[in-house]
Amino acid sequence: MARRRKSLAPKGRDDDVRIIAGFALGSILTAIMILVVVIAPPATIGPSEGELAPDFSTDAYSGANWENFRLSDSFDYEWNADEQGEWILIQFIDTDCPYCWTEGETMSSLHSQWSNDVEFITIAVELSINGHDSDRAEIEAFRDKTNYGTDDNDGNGCNSGRDNCINRPGTVHNWVYAEATSGIMSDWEITGTPFLAILQPDGYVAWNQYENDESIEDAMERLVGGSQ
Amino acid sequence: MNEALTDPILLSFIAGLGISGYYMTRDNFKTTSLLISSLLFAGIGIVSSSYTYIIHNKMVVQGTTSFCSSEGIVQCGSVIGDPTWNNLFGVPWGIFGIISFALLIYLSLSLYLDRHAKWAESYLQYSWWAGLAGLPFVALLVIIELTQVEGAPHICPFCTVAHVSLIGYVLTIYYLKNNQMNGKWVDSE
Known part of the structure; x- marks a missing residue:
C-alpha cells in the first residue's frame, strides 16, 4: 500500500x-x-539661565508695518564671552496688564541707557483673563503711545481698558513689538506678565527675572556693563 | 544645478533608495527580496532621519550648517531651521523619524529572520498598519514644506529621502501581503 x-x-x-x-x-x-x-x-533649549533661548518666528511691528521677525536672526553665534556684542532684552507683556502698563516707563528708561549695546524685543501676549482682549491696533497704540480707547475704565483701551494707550507711562518704544503665539508662550513657559529675560549675544539666557532677586537695572549693569 | 542636489551624502541616499527599489522588484517580487527591500528602505529612513536631526541640532546651536544648503527651492535650511515648523510639540521631526523607522526595522528584521514563525502573520499586519500610519505625516510635512515654512515653497532633500523611504517600505509590505495571500510566502526556486 x-x-x-x-x-x-x-x-x-x-x-x-x-x-x-x-x-x-x-x-x-x-x-x-x-x-x-x-x-x-x-x-538645552528653554527660558532658564544657561539655556539656549527658544527661537520663534512671528509677525512683529516696528513702527511702520507688521513683518516677519525671527528671534535667532538677532543671535551672533560666533560671539565669545570676552568680546563685545549686542545683548538682547526680551520682555513679555500684555497690553491690558497693569504691571506692564507701569513697566512701560522702566523700559523707556532702560532703552535710553542701553540701546547702543542691547537689542530690545517686546513680545505681546494675550492672557486668558477677562478684559484682556487685545488686537494689533492696541499693540501698535501701546508701543507708539497713540490714541486708542478712553480713560473712562470702560474696557476700551490699554491697561484692562482703564486707560487710553496714549497715556502709557514712558516714551514711545522704538523697538520691535512681536505678536506672541501659543507656541511661543509655551516654549517660554509664560504664565504671567510682565516677564523679562536678558540674552547673551549668542542667544543663551543670561538672566531670568523669575530665577533671581536682582533687579533688571542691576542685571543689565552687571552683564552688559556701564550705561550710556 | 542646485547645489543641494549634488551633495555626495544625498546622492548616497538616492543610490540607496535605488538599490532598495531594485530589491523590491528583483526575482519577480520574491518574499526574500521584498523583506531585504523593506529592511533597506527602513534603514535608509532611519539614517536620513538621523541626518535631519543632526542638521536640526547644528542649525539650532550654530544658526547654519555646512551639511545642507540654505539657498534656492531645494534646500533644508529654511525647512529644518524653521522654529515654528521643525518640530511637533517641541520634539524635532528627525526624532519622530528615528523612532518610527526603528519600529519598522524591528518588524521587518523579525520577519526576515523567521518568516515562518507563529507571529509572522501578525507582524506583517503590524508592519502594514505602522507604515500606513506614517503616510499622513509625510503628506503633512510635504504641505508644510510647500506652503508654511519661511519663504515657501521649499523642498528639503534629506526629508524627502525619509518620505520616499516610508512610501517604498509601505509598497514592499503591500507586495509581501500579496505574496502571503496568494500562497507565495515561501519562495519557489
Missing part, C-alpha cells in the same frame, strides 16, 4: 528571533545616538 506523503508546512525556528531583532535594533539606535552626540549634540 502506497504511503501517503505528508506535505510539510514550513516551520519557524526554535529560537525566538525577535530577541535577536531587538538587540540588533538596540545596537543600531545606540550607534545613531553616539553619532548624533559626537557630531551635533542637542542643545
Whole structure:
C-alpha cells in the first residue's frame, strides 16, 4: 500500500528571533545616538539661565508695518564671552496688564541707557483673563503711545481698558513689538506678565527675572556693563 | 544645478533608495527580496532621519550648517531651521523619524529572520498598519514644506529621502501581503 506523503508546512525556528531583532535594533539606535552626540549634540533649549533661548518666528511691528521677525536672526553665534556684542532684552507683556502698563516707563528708561549695546524685543501676549482682549491696533497704540480707547475704565483701551494707550507711562518704544503665539508662550513657559529675560549675544539666557532677586537695572549693569 | 542636489551624502541616499527599489522588484517580487527591500528602505529612513536631526541640532546651536544648503527651492535650511515648523510639540521631526523607522526595522528584521514563525502573520499586519500610519505625516510635512515654512515653497532633500523611504517600505509590505495571500510566502526556486 502506497504511503501517503505528508506535505510539510514550513516551520519557524526554535529560537525566538525577535530577541535577536531587538538587540540588533538596540545596537543600531545606540550607534545613531553616539553619532548624533559626537557630531551635533542637542542643545538645552528653554527660558532658564544657561539655556539656549527658544527661537520663534512671528509677525512683529516696528513702527511702520507688521513683518516677519525671527528671534535667532538677532543671535551672533560666533560671539565669545570676552568680546563685545549686542545683548538682547526680551520682555513679555500684555497690553491690558497693569504691571506692564507701569513697566512701560522702566523700559523707556532702560532703552535710553542701553540701546547702543542691547537689542530690545517686546513680545505681546494675550492672557486668558477677562478684559484682556487685545488686537494689533492696541499693540501698535501701546508701543507708539497713540490714541486708542478712553480713560473712562470702560474696557476700551490699554491697561484692562482703564486707560487710553496714549497715556502709557514712558516714551514711545522704538523697538520691535512681536505678536506672541501659543507656541511661543509655551516654549517660554509664560504664565504671567510682565516677564523679562536678558540674552547673551549668542542667544543663551543670561538672566531670568523669575530665577533671581536682582533687579533688571542691576542685571543689565552687571552683564552688559556701564550705561550710556 | 542646485547645489543641494549634488551633495555626495544625498546622492548616497538616492543610490540607496535605488538599490532598495531594485530589491523590491528583483526575482519577480520574491518574499526574500521584498523583506531585504523593506529592511533597506527602513534603514535608509532611519539614517536620513538621523541626518535631519543632526542638521536640526547644528542649525539650532550654530544658526547654519555646512551639511545642507540654505539657498534656492531645494534646500533644508529654511525647512529644518524653521522654529515654528521643525518640530511637533517641541520634539524635532528627525526624532519622530528615528523612532518610527526603528519600529519598522524591528518588524521587518523579525520577519526576515523567521518568516515562518507563529507571529509572522501578525507582524506583517503590524508592519502594514505602522507604515500606513506614517503616510499622513509625510503628506503633512510635504504641505508644510510647500506652503508654511519661511519663504515657501521649499523642498528639503534629506526629508524627502525619509518620505520616499516610508512610501517604498509601505509598497514592499503591500507586495509581501500579496505574496502571503496568494500562497507565495515561501519562495519557489
